[in-house]
Amino acid sequence: MIEGNLKELIVEALVRAKEAGKLKYSQLPEIILERPAEKSYGDITTTVAMTLASQERKPPRVIADIILKHMSPTPSWIERWEIAGPGFINFYLSPSFWHNQLLFVLNRGDRFGSSDYGKGMRIQVEFVSANPTGPLHVGHGRNAAVGDVLARILTFSGYQVEKEFYINDFGNQIELLGQSVWSRYMELNGKPVPFPENGYHGDYVYDIAREIIARKGSEFVEKDPAEVLPFFAEFASQVMLERIKADLEAFRVTFDSWFSEKSLYQNGSVAQVLETLKSKGFIYEQEGALWFRSTQFGDDKDRVVIRSDGRPTYLASDIAYHQNKLQRGFSKLINVWGADHGGYVPRVKGIIKALGYPEDILSVVLIQLVRLMREGVEVKISKRSGKLILLSDLVEEVGVDAARFFFTMRRTDSHLDFDLELAKSQSKDNPVYYVQYVHARICSLFREAKKLSIALPSPQEVDLNRLNSEEELSLIKELYHFPKVVIESALFLEPHRITFYLQNLASIFHSYYNKYRFISEDLTLTGARLTLAKGVQIVLKNALDLLGVSAPEVM
RNA sequence: GCGCCUGUAGCUCAGUUGGAUAGAGCGCCGGACUUCGAAUCCGUAGGCCGCAGGUUCGAGCCCUGCCAGGCGCGCCA
Numbered sequence: 001m002i003e004g005n006l007k008e009l010i011v012e013a014l015v016r017a018k019e020a021g022k023l024k025y026s027q028l029p030e031i032i033l034e035r036p037a038e039k040s041y042g043d044i045t046t047t048v049a050m051t052l053a054s055q056e057r058k059p060p061r062v063i064a065d066i067i068l069k070h071m072s073p074t075p076s077w078i079e080r081w082e083i084a085g086p087g088f089i090n091f092y093l094s095p096s097f098w099h100n101q102l103l104f105v106l107n108r109g110d111r112f113g114s115s116d117y118g119k120g121m122r123i124q125v126e127f128v129s130a131n132p133t134g135p136l137h138v139g140h141g142r143n144a145a146v147g148d149v150l151a152r153i154l155t156f157s158g159y160q161v162e163k164e165f166y167i168n169d170f171g172n173q174i175e176l177l178g179q180s181v182w183s184r185y186m187e188l189n190g191k192p193v194p195f196p197e198n199g200y201h202g203d204y205v206y207d208i209a210r211e212i213i214a215r216k217g218s219e220f221v222e223k224d225p226a227e228v229l230p231f232f233a234e235f236a237s238q239v240m241l242e243r244i245k246a247d248l249e250a251f252r253v254t255f256d257s258w259f260s261e262k263s264l265y266q267n268g269s270v271a272q273v274l275e276t277l278k279s280k281g282f283i284y285e286q287e288g289a290l291w292f293r294s295t296q297f298g299d300d301k302d303r304v305v306i307r308s309d310g311r312p313t314y315l316a317s318d319i320a321y322h323q324n325k326l327q328r329g330f331s332k333l334i335n336v337w338g339a340d341h342g343g344y345v346p347r348v349k350g351i352i353k354a355l356g357y358p359e360d361i362l363s364v365v366l367i368q369l370v371r372l373m374r375e376g377v378e379v380k381i382s383k384r385s386g387k388l389i390l391l392s393d394l395v396e397e398v399g400v401d402a403a404r405f406f407f408t409m410r411r412t413d414s415h416l417d418f419d420l421e422l423a424k425s426q427s428k429d430n431p432v433y434y435v436q437y438v439h440a441r442i443c444s445l446f447r448e449a450k451k452l453s454i455a456l457p458s459p460q461e462v463d464l465n466r467l468n469s470e471e472e473l474s475l476i477k478e479l480y481h482f483p484k485v486v487i488e489s490a491l492f493l494e495p496h497r498i499t500f501y502l503q504n505l506a507s508i509f510h511s512y513y514n515k516y517r518f519i520s521e522d523l524t525l526t527g528a529r530l531t532l533a534k535g536v537q538i539v540l541k542n543a544l545d546l547l548g549v550s551a552p553e554v555m
Numbered sequence: 556g557c558g559c560c561u562g563u564a565g566c567u568c569a570g571u572u573g574g575a576u577a578g579a580g581c582g583c584c585g586g587a588c589u590u591c592g593a594a595u596c597c598g599u600a601g602g603c604c605g606c607a608g609g610u611u612c613g614a615g616c617c618c619u620g621c622c623a624g625g626c627g628c629g630c631c632a
Contacts, residue, residue, distance in 0.1 A: 037575065047574060053612055060612075085575040086613075131632070173632060198631090289630055300558070300628070307630040314632050342559050343627045368560070369625070376566090410568070413560055415625070417567065422581090426594055429581065437594055448591045488571080500569065503580080514587085514596040555594070 002077065006044060006091065007031045009071060014048075016070040023066060025055055035481070039474065042082070042090035049087040060087025098476045099464035105479050105535040106459060113482045113542045117490065118159030124325060125151045127336035128248065129166040132240040133177040134202055136247045136391040139338060142370050142416060144391070145407035145548075147336040148253045149495040150365070152546045157490040162330075165255045166321065169237055170262040171314065176200065177240070178233025182225065184209035185232070189221045204243075208236045247392050251400055252548045264320040270312060273320045273355075274305060282354045292319070297350030297359075315347065322351050326361070333362045334493065339413075342366050365493050368415045370407075375421060398423040401549045405432040408495040408547055426555075431503050435544070436552055438506045442537040443553040445518055449530060454519065456534055457527035466528040471512045475532060478505050479539050486546070495547070502543050509536050 010031050017023040029051050036045040049064035056063055064083040077097040084090050105112050127147025130140050147163070155161045168174070180199035184206050186192060199205075212220075212235060220228045241258075248254070264270050274290065277283045282293045288308035292315060295302050305316040325333055335348070345366075349359045372379040372389055379389065395403055402423040409431065410416045428434045446456070467473070482501065489497040518529045541551045 034571065034574085037571085037577090041575070045575090050574075050612070088575065133632095168632070171632075287630085291630095304630045309630080311630085313630070339560070339626055341627085341632095345559080366560075366626095373567095414568080415561075419567080422567095428594065428596095430594085431580080433594060434580095437592085441592060441595085444592055452591090484571090492572085496569085497571095500579090507579085510595055511597085513591085514593090517591065519591050555592090 002093070002097070003033050003044065005075070005077075006033060009075070010046060010048060010067065012072060013067050013070040017066050020070065022070070023052070023056060023063070025052060036088070036090060039470075041084060041088070043093045043477065044091045045088050046091075047088060049083075049089060053087070063087065064089050095465070095468060095473060098473050098480070099467065101480045102464060102467075102476045102532060102535050103459050105538055106531065109538060110542060110545075112538055113486045113546075114156045114158070115483060115487060116158040117487050118154060118157050121159050121331040122162070122329065123154055123159045123332040123334065124162045124164055124328070124330045125154070125334045125336065126164045126166055126325075127334075128244075128253070129168070130244060131168045131173050132237040132244060133173050133200060134240065135204060136244055137388040138370050138372060138391055138394050138418070139367075139388075141251070141391040141394060141403060142407040143336055143338060143367050144248060144251055144253045145404045146365065146367055146412055146495055149404070149408050149498070149547055150334065150336070150493055152548065153486060153489045153495065153498065156542075156546060157487055159332075159490070162256045163254070164257045164259055166259050166261065167241065168261050168314070169241075170265060170317065171312075174233045174237050175229070177205075177236045178229050178231075180205050181208045181212070181236045182220075182229055182232045185212055186221065188213060189218050191221055204240075205236075208239050211239065247390075247395075251391065251395060252404070259321070259324075261317045261321065264317050264324070265312075269324065270316050270320040273323045274316065277319070277354055280354065292347070292350070292354075294347040294350040297346065297353050299346040299350055303347055318348065319351050319355075322348060322362075323355055326352070326355060326357050331361070334365060335362065336365045336367065339366045339368045363493060365412055367412050370416045370418055373417050373419045379420070401436070402430070402432045404548050405435075405499060409499045411494065411496050431499070432549065433555070434510075435502045435506045435540070436550070437555060438509050439537060439540045439544070439551040440553060440555040441513065442533050442540075445533055446530070449519055449526075452519065454523070454526060454530070456530050459531075462527050462531050463524045464528050464531065466525045467532060469516070471508075471515065472529075472532060475508055475512055475536065478508055479535050482539050482543065489546075498543055498546050502540070502547075505536070505539065505543075 011028065014023065014025070014028060018025065029048055031046060031048050032051075033044050033046050036042055049067060050060040052063050053060045061083055064087050068081060068083070068089065077094055079092045079094040081089060081091045108114075125147055127150075128136070128140055128144050130136055136144070151161050151163050176196060176198060177200055179196040180201075183193050183195045183199065188206070188209055212232070220231075274283055277292070282296070283305065284291055284293065289304045290306035291302045292305050293302055303315050304313050305319065306312050322333075337344070345364050348364070349362060352359050352362050372394075398406075398420060406418050406423050407416070422430055423432070424430075426433050428437075449455070467476070485497050485501045489495060516529070518533055519526050544551045
């Protein structure tokens with residue numbers, strides 16, 4: 001990266017200036033290079049002169065001038081520099097530098113934007129983890145999209161990523177599902193029993209009951225409920241889990257592992273970890289229950305792990321689960337949760353610390369609510385089921401591409417208004433189509449060129465000096481910026497940076513496309529512009545891949 | 556009452572971890588297709604960045620206090 005070279009140049013200048021007695025700083029300041037707010041301010045800017053101002057007791061612009069006077073002879077990739085505003089030093093890079101960057105994009109191809117930033121780091125992303133007690137709804141959809149896109153971004157950034165789904169296949173919820181299905185089963189067999197309070201009312205509960213009748217007939221009707229309920233619970237949760245898997249797969253989301261909560265009880269790890277924490281003094285007994293001393297880690301109150309009747313709470317398995325994750329040796333854990341679970345963050349961080357690990361090994365990405373909007377009004381309830389809108393319904397209506405794009409279009413910590421009509425519309429208003437259209441357009445361009453027997457020139461023969469307009473250089477600069485966007489998305493766990501980048505790139509391209517013609521009688525110019533189009537196509541495809549959104553050749 | 560998140564143009568949102576004149580899309584108004592895809596582009600207008608203090612060369616961003624909305628505050632998950 002060019003930034004490294006530039007930093008060295010500035011550091012050398014600072015050192016020389018100090019040796020010459022022009023500057024007196026005691027410690028070399030950190031050189032921060034950034035992209036200027038406006039194009040006219042150059043390609044790279046530094047604020048170093050301003051940060052030095054107070055300790056040098058000189059105006060920033062004077063310091064900037066001293067620094068520049070001590071710079072070594074201008075390297076060829078710098079066209080010029082200037083002092084601007086309160087004391088920025090702006091660097092303008094030469095066109096040939098940018099032309100080389102374009103060749104670099106083509107050379108890297110589908111690897112352009114990838115890095116070894118996370119090299120040697122194993123990172124786990126746990127997401128969705130919906131209870132297998134009902135189908136996925138749109139809230140899970142946003143979680144699934146964000147988690148999956150994060151995993152893709154991290155993978156592209158060199159991390160070794162494992163995607164995991166934690167299955168809550170133990171405890172109250174599952175029992176309640178079993179009872180609900182059993183009740184429907186009895187009802188369908190003409191022997192109605194009271195439906196459990198807080199039971200699951202969805203149609204899918206009937207579906208499962210019918211499935212059991214189809215497979216097993218009515219053999220359970222006369223049996224003792226206590227004897228058959230475990231079967232109902234087990235069967236129902238299996239069916240739901242299969243359905244969840246199918247919905248996710250249709251949403252282009254797959255997992256490397258499916259971790260069973262129940263297994264933590266079966267292999268004794270819950271009991272074992274509670275014993276460990278007890279010996280460390282983090283677990284105590286009170287009022288007949290066992291408590292986790294989470295207040296020691298910033299939680300509001302201590303939390304029960306084993307109830308006075310001896311049944312564990314979900315927190316018990318969460319402790320064992322996170323111990324298990326930690327023991328698997330990940331350098332970083334990411335939990336993607338709904339915002340309604342925000343209150344659990346302190347206690348899970350507490351678990352991490354109590355187990356003797358640094359708390360920042362875990363990052364929790366909280367996803368705020370999704371509001372589905374149709375023509376300006378919120379859609380709360382599905383007409384078909386009378387319940388929450390299902391992910392599968394949404395996908396059926398707007399398609400996977402639009403759903404994934406929209407779900408990752410906002411920062412995770414802000415609410416998302418999902419405009420259904422917009423997501424379906426085939427116009428520039430719809431950002432998905434707007435972006436995909438660029439890809440299709442470029443593909444169309446190459447089809448047209450082929451028709452005219454014009455081939456994309458090789459990097460050796462292309463004359464990129466023909467790309468000298470401001471728009472062409474801007475386009476290349478935008479491509480050049482892509483790897484940085486990927487790394488920042490990975491670093492801050494912010495997928496929306498990719499969607500915004502795509503929209504911006506698409507806008508610059510469309511604008512260019514309307515102003516200039518790619519194919520003309522000037523064959524060297526045509527070759528150069530086709531090379532530019534190829535670069536845009538590559539970056540577009542790579543970025544869309546990160547979102548799990550298709551890059552269509554025709555639309 | 557306490558905790559977390561949010562508050563930026565009429566609407567939906569960005570804002571490069573504290574930098575230059577706060578940006579984009581939609582909507583409004585006005586323009587551009589006999590030429591590579593008009594599913595596109597160009598232009599105009601629109602702002603006490605919730606309010607009030609503070610920190611410093613500099614604050615939409617950091618600190619404090621208010622106001623408003625969302626979510627959470629169980630021996631439920």
